[in-house]
Amino acid sequence: MFRIGIVGTGAIGKEIARAIDSGIVPAKLEAIWDRDEEEAKSFAATLKSKPKVLPLKELVEESNFVVEAASQAAVKEVGIAALGAGRSVMIMSVGALADKELLERLRSLAKNCHCSIYVPSGAVCGLDGVKSASIARIDTVTITTRKPREGLRGAPFIVKNNIDIDKITEPTTIYTGPASVAIKEFPANVNVAASLSLVGIGFDRTIVNVVVDPTIKRNIHEIEVKGEFGELKTHVENVPSGFNPKTSYLAALSAIATLKQVCEPLKIGT
Numbered sequence: 001m002f003r004i005g006i007v008g009t010g011a012i013g014k015e016i017a018r019a020i021d022s023g024i025v026p027a028k029l030e031a032i033w034d035r036d037e038e039e040a041k042s043f044a045a046t047l048k049s050k051p052k053v054l055p056l057k058e059l060v061e062e063s064n065f066v067v068e069a070a071s072q073a074a075v076k077e078v079g080i081a082a083l084g085a086g087r088s089v090m091i092m093s094v095g096a097l098a099d100k101e102l103l104e105r106l107r108s109l110a111k112n113c114h115c116s117i118y119v120p121s122g123a124v125c126g127l128d129g130v131k132s133a134s135i136a137r138i139d140t141v142t143i144t145t146r147k148p149r150e151g152l153r154g155a156p157f158i159v160k161n162n163i164d165i166d167k168i169t170e171p172t173t174i175y176t177g178p179a180s181v182a183i184k185e186f187p188a189n190v191n192v193a194a195s196l197s198l199v200g201i202g203f204d205r206t207i208v209n210v211v212v213d214p215t216i217k218r219n220i221h222e223i224e225v226k227g228e229f230g231e232l233k234t235h236v237e238n239v240p241s242g243f244n245p246k247t248s249y250l251a252a253l254s255a256i257a258t259l260k261q262v263c264e265p266l267k268i269g270t
Contacts, residue, residue: 005063008070
């Protein structure tokens with residue numbers, strides 16, 4: 001049985017932990033960790049399995065599969081610790097992988113230590129189609145993310161440019177540019193653009209549009225891909241997480257589905 005350790009007990013980390021604890025994922029929740037240790041201990045006490053609360057090094061030693069659900073800043077430390085110890089890792093804060101040097105280092109570690117890096121689809125659909133299309137030529141990839149005010153409040157781009165989103169009364173595009181920049185400017189909002197970049201044509205050629213839309217209550221992601229295969233369009237309207245409006249509930253469900261696939265013998269999808 002897989003013994004899973006989770007780093008980060010925010011909205012997504014808790015959803016994943018509950019899924020393992022309830023048996024949805026056929027694995028054992030061995031340990032959890034969060035920089036807020038008291039929060040981690042308090043949350044662990046609510047679970048039937050009563051996972052250990054351990055710092056990263058010990059968590060890795062006790063587990064044989066590690067989930068990063070903390071932040072982009074934590075990916076390097078968690079990824080190197082897990083992969084270096086021969087543990088496969090699932091990365092939720094995939095925007096960190098826009099750092100080419102970090103991505104290659106983690107890939108090299110995974111290859112040399114005979115383990116794997118898993119990146120869930122997140123809050124979008126259609127990544128299997130993009131992955132298939134990338135075997136041939138892809139010409140353009142565009143993702144448009146529409147979110148209500150609360151979903152974008154506090155983003156570095158908004159703060160830096162002194163954008164008063166409370167004064168925006170109609171759908172307004174506040175950013176258009178490459179995913180490599182968008183991921184830094186909206187670190188809590190466009191992780192989906194990172195996943196799309198990894199399976200498609202890269203962070204510099206994938207174009208991201210970010211729209212503040214006070215008329216909606218859901219997080220909307222629209223993907224458009226053109227290439228030798230033809231054209232692909234997807235539209236997803238996500239219910240925001242009840243714990244964090246910047247995160248879509250589907251992102252947590254995607255992580256849980258990925259873990260189920262890791263733990264089960266039947267693998268479906270590209």
